[in-house]
Amino acid sequence: xxxxxxxxxxxxxxxxxxxxxxxxxxxxxxxxxxxxxxxxxxxxxxxxxxxxxxxxxxxxxxxxxxxxxxxxxxxxxxxxxxxxxxxxxxxxxxxxxxxxxxxxxxxxxxxxxxxxxxxxxxxxxxxxxxxxxxxxxxxxxxxxxxxxxxxxxxxxxxxxxxxxxxxxxxxxxxx
Amino acid sequence: xxxxxxxxxxxxxxxxxxxxxxxxxxxxxxxxxxxxxxxxxxxxxxxxxxxxxxxxxxxxxxxxxxxxxxxxxxxxxxxxxxxxxxxxxxxxxxxxxxxxxxxxxxxxxxxxxxxxxxxxxxxxxxxxxxxxxxxxxxxxxxxxxxxxxxxxxxxxxxxxxxxxxxxxxxxxxxxxxxxxxxxxxxxxxxxxxxxxxxxxxxxxxxxxxxxxxxxxxxxxxxxxxxxxxxxxxxxxxxxxxxxxxxxxxxxxxxxxxxxxxxxxxxxxxxxxxxxxxxxxx
Numbered sequence: 001x002x003x004x005x006x007x008x009x010x011x012x013x014x015x016x017x018x019x020x021x022x023x024x025x026x027x028x029x030x031x032x033x034x035x036x037x038x039x040x041x042x043x044x045x046x047x048x049x050x051x052x053x054x055x056x057x058x059x060x061x062x063x064x065x066x067x068x069x070x071x072x073x074x075x076x077x078x079x080x081x082x083x084x085x086x087x088x089x090x091x092x093x094x095x096x097x098x099x100x101x102x103x104x105x106x107x108x109x110x111x112x113x114x115x116x117x118x119x120x121x122x123x124x125x126x127x128x129x130x131x132x133x134x135x136x137x138x139x140x141x142x143x144x145x146x147x148x149x150x151x152x153x154x155x156x157x158x159x160x161x162x163x164x165x166x167x168x169x170x171x172x173x174x175x
Numbered sequence: 176x177x178x179x180x181x182x183x184x185x186x187x188x189x190x191x192x193x194x195x196x197x198x199x200x201x202x203x204x205x206x207x208x209x210x211x212x213x214x215x216x217x218x219x220x221x222x223x224x225x226x227x228x229x230x231x232x233x234x235x236x237x238x239x240x241x242x243x244x245x246x247x248x249x250x251x252x253x254x255x256x257x258x259x260x261x262x263x264x265x266x267x268x269x270x271x272x273x274x275x276x277x278x279x280x281x282x283x284x285x286x287x288x289x290x291x292x293x294x295x296x297x298x299x300x301x302x303x304x305x306x307x308x309x310x311x312x313x314x315x316x317x318x319x320x321x322x323x324x325x326x327x328x329x330x331x332x333x334x335x336x337x338x339x340x341x342x343x344x345x346x347x348x349x350x351x352x353x354x355x356x357x358x359x360x361x362x363x364x365x366x367x368x369x370x371x372x373x374x375x376x377x378x379x380x381x382x383x384x385x386x387x388x389x390x391x392x393x394x395x396x397x398x399x400x401x402x403x404x405x406x407x408x409x410x411x412x413x414x415x416x417x418x419x420x421x422x423x424x425x426x427x428x429x430x431x432x433x434x435x436x437x438x439x440x441x442x443x444x445x446x447x448x449x450x451x452x453x454x455x456x
Contacts, residue, residue, distance in 0.1 A: 018218075033294065063242045063285040072283060073233075073242035078325045078358045100325070101358040101415065122222060123325065123360035123414055124447045126242035128229035145296050146285045158225075160218075160416070171356070171415065 002156075006054045009095050009115045015161050017170035021119065023157040027058040027098065029150030031077050034141050035085040038149070042088060049140030049149060053093030059100075061146035062136070063126065071136040071152070073126030076100040079118070083107045090114045098159050102171045112167020119159035120170075132157040177254070177313035179455055181262040181270055184317065187453050188274020188303075191319040192247050193282035195449035196239035199230065202388030203364075203423075203448050210362055210413070210420040219418025223362075226413070226446055237282075241360075241447045243323035244284035247275045248304045248381065250320075256313035272301040287324075306378065314456040318385060321449035326359035327442075330380075332373055335437040344369070344439055345402055351441045352406050352422065357415020360445035362423045364388070365402065368440040371430040376438035379428040384444050385452075387424040399425045413446075 003011070005025030015021070028050065030038065041048055059079050063072035079099030086097070087110045095116055100123040103111075111118055121129060135153035142148050162170045198204070207230075211223035233240035249271040253259075264270050276299040278284060288297045310316075331351045335343065348367060355363075364387040368379025402425045412418025423446070432438060 061242060061285065061287075063239050063244055064283045066238070066283050069238070072285070073239040073244075075242050077243065078328070080358070100360070102356055120357075120414075122225040122229070123357070124241045124243075124323075124445050125225050125229035127233040127236065127238045127240050128225055130238060131232065146287065 005056050006095060008054065009165065012115060012117050012165040015117065015164055017161050017164050017168055017173060019161045021159050021161065023159060024155050025153070027056045027152045027154055027157070028052070029060045029062065029152055030057050031059050031061045031147050032081055033144045033147035034149045035082050037141055037144070039085045039088050042092065051092070052089055054095045056096040056098065057089070057094065058098045058152065060150070062130075062150070063146070065136070071130050071133045074130040074133055075124055075126030076121050079103060086110065090116055103163060103169070108163055108167050108169050108172070111163045112165070115165040117161060117165055118163035120162040121157070121159040129157070177257045177456070178260055179257060179315050180260045181264045183455065184259070184270045184315070185274045185277065187317050187455065188249060188271055188319065189277040189281065191317065191451035191453060192275055192278040192321070195319060195321055195451045196233065196244060196282055196284065197237055198234045199448065200388065200450055203450070204230070206388055206423040207362070207446060210423060214413065214418050214420050216412055216416070216418030218416035219412040219414070219420060222414035222416055223420070239282070239284060241323060241445070242285055243325060244287060244300070245321040245323040245449070246288060246304055247300065248306070248320040248322055249275075250318040251305070251307045252310045252316040253307065254310055254312040254314045257315055267307055268302065268305045271303040271305045275300050275303045314454050316452065316454045318452040319450065320381065320384065323445055323447065326363065326445040329355035329359045329443045330377070331441045332377060333439040334373065335439050337435060337437050339437050341398065345405055347439055348402055348441050349405050349409065352411070352443070353409055355443060356411060359443045360447065361411055361415060362413050362420045362446050364444040364448045365406065365422055365425040366442040366444070367402070367425065367427040368442070369427060369429045369438070370432035371438060373438050375430055376440035377442070379430055380440040380442035383426040383428040384442055384448070385450055386426040386428075387444070387448065396427060399427055
């Protein structure tokens with residue numbers, strides 16, 4: 001199923017864990033250090049580089065871009081490390097997250113409470129996934145190097161629903 | 176006395192570290208290909224097919240197969256009848272670092288190494304993690320392993336009681352893999368270190384990872400087979416999405432230990448098990 005990003009969270013209600021999606025549109029690349037800095041700014045009431053309302057975060061720190069390429073290797077990192085920061089971002093209106101691996105119980109519930117989505121994609125497949133990225137730029141926190149805040153334009157980026165908008169978890173269902 | 180020069184060693188380290196991001200050693204590649212043919216779970220198969228396509232793109236377009244280009248572990252096995260002309264470099268650590276520094280630049284590797292508390296990036300993926308052993312002969316073997324931290328974070332050390340039996344050892348290993356779940360990017364490789372002291376057991380577990388995928392000399396270790404069966408019975412599967420291939424190979428390395436203890440270390444590598452080796456002679 002195709003999903004154009006960003007979009008209203010109301011579109012998510014028909015999606016279920018295990019559904020494969022093809023994502024096109026804008027994703028923000030943020031991992032550990034960018035999360036920590038964004039949430040610190042948020043808590044201080046300081047100006048934020050971007051609004052995350054209805055937006056999507058891809059947990060990634062790409063490898064350097066070779067000349068002539070759009071982006072370097074660009075696969076997902078382990079999502080659970082972002083869990084301490086996720087409730088604050090969901091409160092800001094974050095619509096979805098893409099990463100790899102399971103989430104903690106609190107985040108699962110918060111995703112359900114906000115009607116958001118958590119998707120997973122192919123871990124370790126940074127070369128393959130880079131081919132779905134059509135544009136890439138660093139838009140903030142440049143001093144963090146590979147952990148900067150990126151904006152990506154993607155076309156038909158593959159990902160699977162792991163936690164749906166009701167908070168039902170693919171991994172939980174398999175236990 | 177055989178002599179090896181600093182520049183040769185640096186070039187080998189650069190090549191081993193660089194190339195391992197674009198293709199896997201044949202024995203590792205072959206285990207992944209076999210799993211893709213035999214996995215019955217449709218989700219697991221989908222993940223394995225993406226992995227195979229990913230490796231093909233990495234190798235064709237020379238883009239690292241995984242964006243986590245890791246920390247570089249460099250193992251030197253230096254023959255007692257070999258010597259090194261250091262050409263102004265201060266140590267084997269310095270040679271390994273120079274090789275890693277060059278590979279990071281020439282192979283477009285992510286700069287992933289930071290100071291532990293301030294989190295300040297070293298800018299060139301140095302220092303490498305260096306292990307040196309003295310061996311018979313006049314050769315210098317250099318082995319490299321790229322360790323991404325999705326898998327490295329799942330490492331565990333158990334200081335078991337000396338009366339622990341095989342079933343307890345296997346239980347600890349299976350629980351480690353279960354707890355790691357999808358995080359270390361299965362299908363994984365397992366390196367098990369048993370015995371020695373705590374740090375020796377952990378080092379043995381990394382040494383064991385170098386052996387995964389290689390044909391076993393004579394009799395297959397019964398313990399390795401049991402571990403593999405029980406880990407794969409978890410059904411975590413490729414990408415954690417389900418299937419029979421959670422783990423592609425297990426190797427155990429043992430070392431004598433103290434009467435009062437039984438250290439057990441479990442190291443996990445992701446499917447992108449980036450090892451390489453070369454013997455200078």
